[in-house]
Every structure is written in structure tokens, then in C-alpha cells.
Amino acid sequence: MAQAFRVSDLTGIQVRPARLWTHSLSWILFVMGIALYVHFSIVRHRENPEDRVIPSATQLVQGLKASVLEPAEEDDPLDPGASLFQQVRHSMIWKDTASSARRFFIALLLLVPAMLIGLHMAVFPYAGAFFLRFVLFFDKIVALSLLPILFIVFGIDEWSKIMLMVIGVAPTLMLDAYNIAGGVPREQVVKAFTLKSTNLDVAYRIVLKQVLPQLINSVRLNLKPLALFLFAGEMIASTDGLAYRIAIMRRHMGMDIIIPYLLWVALLLFSLDALLRFTNRRLHPWYQPR
């Protein structure tokens, strides 16, 4: 039978909170954040009803509506009789999301070979000897400092931003893949060879299959750095994208647009993370995270 809650339980290590408690506690900080925002918004709007720094709920709804249903300033206006679908399809947020997502997923795709290199570094000693020192050094280069070089080499179009993301995250992913694959017990590799595996069998059918869930987790942890480099690239040189819009709105003090964009980006990353976590669980029912 569940024990009654005692205040001293809050600092206990061996306690097992009831499900209701866990859920309630997990929402408290959200509620507090919203409450603080509303409080400061009311205070500022009492002093200045036109305040744009902490927009009111009405301003936020208007900003959200403008983002979701109206085209960007630089685009042609829509016909007044356009359907809701057309309005969303040509909206500012849709256009920016599509541009950022394209860059993001191309970069993500280019990171797959990076992880495979990390895997090969762990499995094949000569590959390890060839890459490891260089990757360790390259990992220490601050990717943003390469931005001018990237602009010179790739121009200010898409590829410079994509390469910034790839260069920023690839060494970390490589080293992560190297460490994860290196952690596969030696006994497994030896056993695989006694079961007539070839070198490639061991690399792809034994090691890669075993470490894939951990590699997906590694990608999940690197989603934010990836988005960070995307935002850096878009804020510096871009004509569309979520970060571009936030940078433009900053000039106009458009917090009513910036806040919905910020929450939208967080929601997108959260959803992608959840999708990867779900996929990992479904694809690898055998995986037992430590």
C-alpha cells in the first residue's frame, strides 16, 4: 500500500513519488514561468499600454495569427479570398520553417558519414590511427570562427550555413561514435569471428547494430548544437529561415512574433527528439539504457 506523503520525503533519496505527484511537480515550473510572464506583462502594460517588450496575451495572439496566416513582409500579399490552407501554405512561419528544416535535414544527412567514420575509427585500427588525432584537434576549433572561411569558400548561399552545422557537430559525433563503438566488448568481436564473420560483418552487423541506439541518442543530444549553428548562420547571412525572422523582428522590437517563433522552434526540436526516442524504442526493443 502506498505510504502517505510526508514533507521530509521531498529531500529523501529512497522515496518513490506517486504518479500524480510526479506529473504535478513536472508542470510547476511551466506554470510559474507563465505566471511570472503574465505578472510582468501586466505591470509593464499598466505603465505603457503600447509596450512591445513583454507583449500581452492579445498581442501574442495577434502576432501568432500574423505568423501563421499572413505572408512575410517581403512576399506578395495573398488574395483576400484565399483559403485557410493557402493562407497557412504561404504564411511567414511556414516559409521560414521550410527553409530552416531543409538546411537542418541536409546537415543531418551529411552527419551520417561522420558517424560511420567514428565507427570505423573504433573498429579498424588503421582507420583509428589515420583519423583520431586529426579529429581530436579539429574538434577543438571553434566552428563559428570558420564562418568567414566558409563564406569565402561556399559563398553566402545555402552551403555555407549547412557546412557550418556539419563542421560544428561532425567532430563531436565522430568522437562519440568512436567511444560508443569502442565500448562494444572485445568478446563480442572475437565471438563474431569464430562464427565466420568477415571484417565488414563485424563492423556493420555486430558493432553498428549494437551501437545504433546509442548513436541515435547521440544525435538527439546534438540536435540543439545543430540548431545553434543553423541559427548562427541564418542570423548572419540569410534571406529566410526561422533565425533570420527572429533577427529581423529584433530590429523592430517585434516580441509578439519572436516569442511564438521561439516556442515553435523549441516545439519542433522537442518533437524531433521525441520522434527519435520513439523510433529508437520501436526499432531496438532489446536496448537496455544504463
Add this chain to the structure above:
Amino acid sequence: MVSAALRSVERPFEAIAPHSVPRRTEIELRDVSLSYSAGKEGSKTVLSQLNLKVAAGEFVVVLGETGCGKSTLLRLILGQEFPTDGAIEVDGKPVTSIDARCGYVPQKYSLFPDRTVLGNVMYGPENAECRLLARLRPSFFAYRRKLRKEARAYLVRMGLRPQDMDKYPHQLSGGMQQRVAIAQALLMHPPVLLLDEAFSALDPSTRASVQEQLRGVWLESKPTVVFVTHNTAEALLLGTRLILLGRHREERAGETNLVLDMEIPASPLPLGLRMNSREFQELLEHVKELAYKSSSLCMDDAIADPIVEEGNLA
């Protein structure tokens, strides 16, 4: 025989005449030595001047204190390590890399965690029979069906239930995992089966049951087995031949650390009954004495680890 063995312990680092075997030699080690670089201390010799011939179908158990080179001996036969001196042959061919001539059951991590029990057992034969592209042929599916039947039969013989076949290793107990690992190795029909303290993580009752299964399988198909263990009773119960290794002493350069090489008398009794027989208990006492004596002789300044785990007899 026991007194001869005792005599050999009295001269533990003198070369012992190789065990005489009438059958075809499956594993042969000739003057095998292995040293590691030990930094400032120069090098550390683990195995020295080891000569060993194992005949086809023998069940050799290797005993010895911690650090005497039991597992190293296994790794050398397996091809995971190479001797600094001497030569090793398995199945008549020199060992140059790890391959399917030797089946291998380690103490831990013996199964692939991403495969089910059946997947683990079928992995080797599938690899041996069909490379990647050959798996697209219709004949592969027929082969797979046949193999599945054979794998199931092996697993049932090793004491697994039909409902365990589709489980993942983490859903099995340690004893069941080791049974699957043995089936996985045996389904490849390797000429040599190497077990490295394969049962040491099991509780006594599971251990006894897995010992029984292994012994049964060995009696049935007679692969050559090299079994490394810490447990003297287990060694005497399972094996047909006992190898006792001692720790190498650097001041006795050029001398072997093979302390004892003796045949274990066969018994018609099942393992459980055999263990309680007077003959077995006498033999056990003798070997314990030999082992203790050899580890005492091997002691430098430090106290040697005891070989015989009194409370851990299966």
C-alpha cells in the same frame, strides 16, 4: 598416477614430458612463450616454454592461480594473441587469426544483445553458408527453415523452452544465456571448443545443470574442448585431462610453467553422483593439495591467490 603427478609438482618448473596421445592431434603448442612489455620493469613472462598436444575429442580442463596464464593460453589457441616464441597449430594449421576452427564461450558478453536466442544461434551457420547476396536466393529461405529446426533442437537439448526462443539475451537468466552461448558455438560444429571460465558467474545449482548439459553434448558429439576454470571440482568432474599452470618466476628463465598434465580417470557415474563418490573426493583432495603446493612454490614475496575456491564447488 596421482603420485606421479605429485612428483611433477615437486619439480614444478622442469619441463614435463608431453602427454602421450594416440589420437590425431587437434591442438599443438610447441615451445610457446609469451611476454609482455611491463614498462620500467622490462618484460613480464606469462607463459614460458609451453609444450602441449591435445588430441581430437579430448576434454582438457586448465586450472591455475590467478595470473598464471590460463586465459592467455586460450587466447593464444584462439588466435586473439600471438606467442613471442614458439608455434601453435589448430586442426593441423598454424594459428594466424581468429577464425571458425575454434568455437568460443567467454564468461561474459557471450551473446549478441540485439539478436533473439534463435537469431544468436543461427548467426554463425547463416554466415558460413550464405554471404550477403546469396541471401536473396529462394534457396536461402529453405536453408533458413532447416537451420531454424536444427537450432531449436540444439536449444531444447541445452534445456531451453520453446517460449524462450524469441527472447532477447537480457530477458534470460545467466545460466540460460550460457546455455545459448554453448549452443551457438556448437551449431558451427567447430573442431575445437574453448570455454573461458564460462560458468564462473553462475549460481551453484545453475552451474551444476549447465555442467551436466555440456558434458552430455560433449559425450554425444565429442568436440575437442579446452575449458579454463578456477574450480577444481568442476575441472575433475567435466574433464578427461587436467592441465595445471603455475605462475612463471622470472629467475627461472627458460623453464616451463606447466606444472601438471594428468589424465582424469573416467567414471560411468552421472556427474551428481560422481561428485559424492569416495574416489572422486580422494582425487579432489589430491589435486587440491597439488594445486596448493604448486601455488606455494610459485609464491615470490607476495601471497599467491588460492586456486581452489572451497565454498564454490558445483
